[in-house]
Amino acid sequence: MRPGRFDRQVVVSYPDIKGREAILQVHSKNKPLGSDVDLKDIAKTTPGFTGADLENLLNEAALLAARKNRKDITMAEIKEANYKVMMGPEKKSRVISDQEKKLTAYHEAGHAVAVRVVSTTVKVDRVTIIPSGRAGGFTSFKPEEDRQYTTKAQLVEQIIVSLGGRAAEELVLGEISTGASSDLKNANSIARNMITKYGMSDELTNLVFGDESDEVFLGKSYGHTRNYSEEISAKIDIEVKRIIHESYARAKEILNENKQKLEDIAKALLDKERLDAEEFEEIFKNGYNSSPVTV
Numbered sequence: 001m002r003p004g005r006f007d008r009q010v011v012v013s014y015p016d017i018k019g020r021e022a023i024l025q026v027h028s029k030n031k032p033l034g035s036d037v038d039l040k041d042i043a044k045t046t047p048g049f050t051g052a053d054l055e056n057l058l059n060e061a062a063l064l065a066a067r068k069n070r071k072d073i074t075m076a077e078i079k080e081a082n083y084k085v086m087m088g089p090e091k092k093s094r095v096i097s098d099q100e101k102k103l104t105a106y107h108e109a110g111h112a113v114a115v116r117v118v119s120t121t122v123k124v125d126r127v128t129i130i131p132s133g134r135a136g137g138f139t140s141f142k143p144e145e146d147r148q149y150t151t152k153a154q155l156v157e158q159i160i161v162s163l164g165g166r167a168a169e170e171l172v173l174g175e176i177s178t179g180a181s182s183d184l185k186n187a188n189s190i191a192r193n194m195i196t197k198y199g200m201s202d203e204l205t206n207l208v209f210g211d212e213s214d215e216v217f218l219g220k221s222y223g224h225t226r227n228y229s230e231e232i233s234a235k236i237d238i239e240v241k242r243i244i245h246e247s248y249a250r251a252k253e254i255l256n257e258n259k260q261k262l263e264d265i266a267k268a269l270l271d272k273e274r275l276d277a278e279e280f281e282e283i284f285k286n287g288y289n290s291s292p293v294t295v
Contacts, residue, residue, distance in 0.1 A: 015050070018043075020054060024039045025039060033073050034072040045142050053085060057078065057085050060081035062077075063081075064080055065077045096131070104179065108128070108137045109269060110166075110171075112139050113261055113284070114255070120154065121147065122143050123142050152200045156247060158187075171255050187247065195240055197210075204236070209236065260287070268288045
């Protein structure tokens, strides 16, 4: 790419919803799809997937259908394949103690209730306490639409949802665990980016700090010049801490206000181990009839 050369630089980004639907049509040509399969709906639930990811998704769905001796691929297999591609295969054989199972159920229920109450961009798609990959359980979200930009309020929503699991542990069990480590990393990363990259600080408005590598925050910025003072660094830390603390307080407030719904979702998870979107919504609205949880 030197001056005077007739060069072109082509940027290929992730496909949007229309692109994903077109890619799915290509990779599903020689696959027998069931009458309930809606490629547009699949495209809607796979933001961030590349063409290779979508091909892998349909191949996994075909394998799942073959194992069930089915002659066609239904939405059930595609949905299962989607979770397998994102989270890894379910490990139903892993032995989990009753106490750990209960903790996981309340943790995931905390995420799910927080999403249902506070999020304006996503809704609960599945909640499970069956281990997958390295996760002991997970709550997956379905976006309402593809988004190119995220507002400050939506970023705060993401932090609240990330902290919902730990808030549920503390609220119900009176104890916190190491299960929230990835949630905390995600929440802290979003909060710090809000201050240092997006200029969303109330005190440091419209100012950005550091560089693309983010090494400045590790204290080992070899070869990099920090473009702010120690005083500003301290203010950044204070702002990040404020966002995290306020979001955690909001998460606990949401769960306190919806404590019965939290209990219902957790009990249903302990009984069924997995709730899909429709089941979750039904329990959230109408409750869950089950015997009290005893551990």
